[in-house]
Amino acid sequence: MGLHDWFQRGWTVTRNFPIAGHIRALAYELRPYLRAYIVEDDLTGTPYSFEARNLVHARARGITDTHPFGTERDVETADYHWVSHSISPCDTPDTDPRIVVGNSQTKQPYSASILNISAMSFGALSANAVRALNLGAKLGRFYHDTGEGGLSQYHLENGGDIVWELGSGYFGARAKDGTFDPEQFRDKAAHDQVKMTEIKLSQGAKPGHGGLLPAAKVTSEIAAIRGVPAHQDCLSPRGHKAFSTPIEMMEFAAKMRDLSGGKPVGLKLCIGQPHEPFAMVKAMLETGIRPDFIVVDGGEGGTGAAPLELSDWVGMPLSEGLVLMRNALVGAGLKEEVRLAASGKVYSGMGLALNIAQGADWCNAARAFMLSIGCIQAQRCHLGTCPTGVTSQEPGRQRGLVPEVQGERAARFHRKTLAALADIVAGAGFAHPQELEPHHIMHRTGPEKAEPMDRIHTFLPKGILLDAPNDTIYADWWAAARADNFRPATDLASVRARVR
Structure with missing residues (x-):
C-alpha cells in the first residue's frame, strides 16, 4: 500500500504521506457520525438538533417525552420566543383540531x-x-x-x-x-x-x-x-x-x-x-x-x-x-x-x-x-x-x-x-x-428586550390593500404587482418614487 501511495498521482495527501494519509480519510468519513452522537450538544445539531430528533422518536415510540430539571435553552438570546399564558386557562381544549x-x-x-x-x-x-x-x-x-x-x-x-x-x-x-x-x-x-x-x-x-x-x-x-x-x-x-x-x-x-x-x-x-x-x-x-x-x-x-x-x-x-x-x-x-x-x-x-x-x-x-x-x-x-x-x-x-x-x-x-x-x-x-x-x-x-410578534412583523387589517394600499408598508410591491404577468409593472425604484 505504501508503494502504491508513493507512486499514485491522484491524491496529494497519500502521495506525500503513504498509509498515514488513509487515517485522515477514515476520520473524514466518520466525522458526521462522531459529531452527531458524541460531540454536539442537545441543542446545536443541524438541520435537526438531538433534542428535536429525540422528541420525535420518543413520541413516535410511545415513551416519555417529558423533560426534567427545567429548560436547557438560553432564554436571554435573541432567537428565544414564548407563548403568553393566561391566569384563566381553558379546561377543555380541542385535542384533534x-x-x-x-x-x-x-x-x-x-x-x-x-x-x-x-x-x-x-x-x-x-x-x-x-x-x-x-x-x-x-x-x-x-x-x-x-x-x-x-x-x-x-x-x-x-x-x-x-x-x-x-x-x-x-x-x-x-x-x-x-x-x-x-x-x-x-x-x-x-x-x-x-x-x-x-x-x-x-x-x-x-x-x-x-x-x-x-x-x-x-x-x-x-x-x-x-x-x-x-x-x-x-x-x-x-x-x-x-x-x-x-x-x-x-x-x-x-x-x-x-x-x-x-x-x-x-x-x-x-x-x-x-x-x-x-x-x-x-x-x-x-x-x-x-x-x-x-x-x-x-x-x-x-x-x-x-x-x-x-x-x-x-x-x-x-x-x-x-x-x-x-x-x-x-x-x-x-x-x-x-x-x-x-x-x-x-x-x-x-x-x-x-x-x-x-x-x-x-x-x-x-x-x-x-x-x-x-x-x-x-x-x-x-x-x-x-x-x-x-x-x-x-x-x-x-x-x-x-x-x-x-x-x-x-x-x-x-x-x-x-x-x-x-x-x-x-x-x-x-x-x-x-x-x-x-x-x-x-x-x-435582545438580552434586555422582548416584543410581541405583532410589533416585530406587520399584520395588515382586512381589506386595506383594496381601500388604502399606500398606507401600508407594501405600497411599492402592491403597485408593482400585475395580474397579467409575474414581472413587476415597472422598475421598482420608479414605483417607490411615484408612491412617495
Missing part, C-alpha cells in the same frame, strides 16, 4: 387535521416508507401529500387521505411531450382517497430549481408511475408549461378543480420576490377564481437533496414568507375564502402554535414524519444508501422498515404532538389553536 378546506366554488370540501404529512415523492422515499406514512395518516386521520412524484399504488394501499401534488413535471398526469394530460389527471383525481390536489410552484429546499431524481433511483417501477424513461435522471423543469401568468395560473387551478369533481385545489410555493404574492391575489380578484388553499414552504424546509447554495441562500424563511402571504390574502379581503398552510421544519407543538399565530390555518411536516418512521438523519437521502430504508430503493435496506410498525409510530407522533399543542393552547386560555393571535407570541429582540 380540524380545518374545513373549501369555498363557494368547491363541491367537495375537506376537513383537514391541523398537522399533516408534507410533500415527499415515491422515488425519493421507498415503497415501505410511503406505505408506513399512509398507514399513519389512516390511523391518525390526517392527510398524506404525495409530493410531485405522482400517485403510486403504495399511496393507496392503506386507505389514508391523499393530497395529490402536481409539479412542473406533471408526473402521473403527463403526456408524452411532458405537458399536462387532463384525462389522466381526471381519472386519478376521482379516486376516493384523493381529497385535494395541489399545484407545486416551488419548494423550500431549492426554489426556482425544479427537481431531480437521480438515474440510480429511477427504477422501472418509478419510471412507469411518473411516465418517464427508466434509469435516466428525472428532471422537473424550473417552471410550468400549463401557465405563464398569474391569471393563467388561476384558470389552471379552476380547471384542476373541475376535473377532480369539485375537490379543493391549492397552490404550494416558497415565497421569493415580494410582489409575486400580490400578483397572485390581484389575479384572484380579476378572475373571480379562488384557490381553496395556499401552502407556504419555508426556505429552511426540504427533504430532498439540493445544491448547497439554494438550500442556504435562496428562498424566504417560513416566518417571513408566511406573514407576507397572510398579509396579501387578508389585505385583499380573501383570507376567509383561501386557507393558508405552513410547511418548513415543524416538529413540535410550539412550532405549530407559532405558525398558526402568524396566520397559518394548519401545518405540514416532512422530515419530522420521516424521523417518526425511523429516519436517523444520516443525510444520505440522495445517495440511495439510507441505513433505515426510508429513502433507499434497495430491497435489502427497505427490509428494516416494517410499515405496520412504523405506521403506528407516525400516528402516535401526530397524536402526541397535537396533545402538546392542546396544552399550549389551553394554557393561553383558548379551546382551538385558531384563537391564537400574533400578540400571544413574545419574541426576544
